[in-house]
Amino acid sequence: MTKQNYAFIFFTMLLISIVVSAGTFTGTVWYLKKHNSFNLSEIVGNFSLQDDTRAQQPSFHSLDKLVLSVKGQRQTHFVMLELALETHQPEQIKNIDNYMPVVRNSLLKLFSNKTYEQLQNQPTIDSLQEEIKETLLTAFADTHLANDIDDVLLTKYVVQ
Numbered sequence: 001m002t003k004q005n006y007a008f009i010f011f012t013m014l015l016i017s018i019v020v021s022a023g024t025f026t027g028t029v030w031y032l033k034k035h036n037s038f039n040l041s042e043i044v045g046n047f048s049l050q051d052d053t054r055a056q057q058p059s060f061h062s063l064d065k066l067v068l069s070v071k072g073q074r075q076t077h078f079v080m081l082e083l084a085l086e087t088h089q090p091e092q093i094k095n096i097d098n099y100m101p102v103v104r105n106s107l108l109k110l111f112s113n114k115t116y117e118q119l120q121n122q123p124t125i126d127s128l129q130e131e132i133k134e135t136l137l138t139a140f141a142d143t144h145l146a147n148d149i150d151d152v153l154l155t156k157y158v159v160q
Contacts, residue, residue: 056088057088058086058087058088058150059086059087059088059090059093060084060085060086060087060153061084061085061087061090061093061094061096062082062083062084062155063082063083063084063085063096063097063100063103064097064100065080065081065082065156066080066081066082066083066103066104066107067079067080067081068080068081068107068108068111069111070111070114070115070116070119070159071115071116072115072116072117073115073116073117077116077159077160078159078160079111079119079157079158079159079160080156080157080158080160081107081132081154081156081157082154082155082156082157083103083132083152083153083154083155084152084153084155085149085150085151085152085153086149086150086151086152086153087148087149087150088150089148092144092145092148093145093148093149096145099140099143099145102139102140103136103139105139106135106136106138106139107132107135107136109135110131110132110135116159119159120159125154125157128154128157129152129153129154132152132154133149133151133152136149136152137149
């Protein structure tokens with residue numbers, strides 16, 4: 001074989017390799033777009049410095065007000081809660097309002113085990129807030145939302 005034959009074989013193999021790689025990439029992008037699991041703007045956005053600074057800033061999503069009853073020694077009392085979720089993935093958590101029945105149910109279960117006296121003697125609001133956070137994360141354990149919730153904040157807490 002001559003040098004020309006080696007050069008021809010080398011360039012042919014190089015050309016075939018480029019065509020196969022381009023075809024594989026194009027096929028992968030087409031497949032992922034068809035199955036709605038690919039967003040090129042998210043990938044490109046990760047390389048932007050402006051988007052990185054925005055992603056580091058937390059976003060807050062307020063939930064509907066909740067009014068729950070708790071037992072007291074003499075009468076039934078009420079607890080009014082307003083919660084906000086802290087996240088660094090606001091796009092992922094925008095549909096959490098559809099899960100309000102799950103939130104209500106989990107908090108109803110949590111507060112059904114508490115009494116008015118326990119809530120009045122709660123050492124800090126932080127411990128109650130942490131308990132609520134753990135309850136919601138457990139409730140969302142089977143959904144994608146559990147990974148997107150960074151913190152649960154009590155924005156209003158009234159026991160009457």
